[in-house]
Amino acid sequence: MVRVLITGGHGQLGRALVRTAPAHTEVIALGAAECDVTDPFTVRAVLARVEPTLVIHCAAWTDVDGCERHPERAWRVNALGTQHIAAACAAAEAALVALSTNYVFDGEQDEPYHEFARPHPLSVYGASKLAAEEVVRALCPRHYIVRTAMLYDAHGRNFVTTVLRLAREQPRLRMVADQYGSPTFVDDLAKAIWQLVAQPAYGTYHLVNAGRASWYEWAVAVLETLGLGVPVEPIPASQFRRAARPPRNGVLTSLAAPALGIVLPDWRDALTRCLAPLRSA
Ligand SMILES: NC(=O)c1ccc[n+]([C@@H]2O[C@H](COP(=O)([O-])OP(=O)(O)OC[C@H]3O[C@@H](n4cnc5c(N)ncnc54)[C@H](OP(=O)(O)O)[C@@H]3O)[C@@H](O)[C@H]2O)c1
DSSP states (O other), X not given: OEEEEEETTTSHHHHHHHHTOOTTEEEEEEOTTTOOTTOHHHHHHHHHHHOOSEEEEOOOOOOHHHHHHOHHHHIIIIIIHHHHHHHHHHHHTXXXXXXXXXXXXXXXXXXXXOTTSOOOOOSHHHHHHHHHHHHHHHHOSSEEEEEEOSEEOSSSSSHHHHHHHHHHHOSSEEEEOSOEEXXXXXXXXXXXXXXXXXXXXXXXXXXXXXXXXXXXXXXXXHHHHTTOOOOEEEEOGGGXXXXXXXXXXXXXXXXXXXXXXXXXXXXXXXXXXXXXXXXXX
């Protein structure tokens, strides 16, 4: 029996990891109230009590614009919190999966970013997550750094549920059409993470659904999948003011995951599966 501790266990990826966990895996998913990663004493005490063989570190402050407005909180949760987790994993001889993001890249290149592309974050969120990657590499030898992007589920707070809410509230939507990324269904990511940790192939991995979409294309696909006839107007990013600057090209691709036989489905296929329960509801 493998015992796995999940931090940020009540977030959207944490919940997906719980519902997709393989047999013979005992999962302990803790939220911020039970394991505040900014407190090193709590982190060490939790690892000593749970005795995990693997920690999947999902806890983060994921509000990208909030991070830009309150950088100290972003650094404390995302970078320092990960430092505490990495140090405790090394001391307890537990392996570590640390979640990271496409926001570590500046988006200036035209091709998708693979694992060996040079990071250059434009935002506080991206910089704090890149610093988290660096402490994991420095402190915890048995680590998997998993960069992903644009996570969504049919429930909770994410872009897909925001589009559905706006479609109920507004006669037409306006969506940015000149920023691209890799929309990724949390269930597909969770299954890929379970596949990854079955192998002691430590290193950095990009795990996203295949293909690329702008926010505009993604919103149109959500509405079309559910047969909602709300018009969507494509707009440039310059007309949508945000505190943080997302990468123009945030599309990820992987050299490392396919080498292990891990290939995620296309994002449109994933979106159809994710929204299927809402179609029949
Ligand atoms: N969402 C995306 O599009 C996306 C894209 C790329 C990478 N990622 C990365 O993937 C991981 C999982 O993301 P997600 O979408 O599942 O995020 P999420 O739904 O926002 O979940 C993150 C969880 O972390 C918890 N948390 C916040 N501060 C904490 C603290 N000090 N101690 C312990 N827990 C704390 C939050 O709890 P509360 O809600 O109680 O504060 C929340 O449940 C994160 O590392 C994120 O950076 C996400």
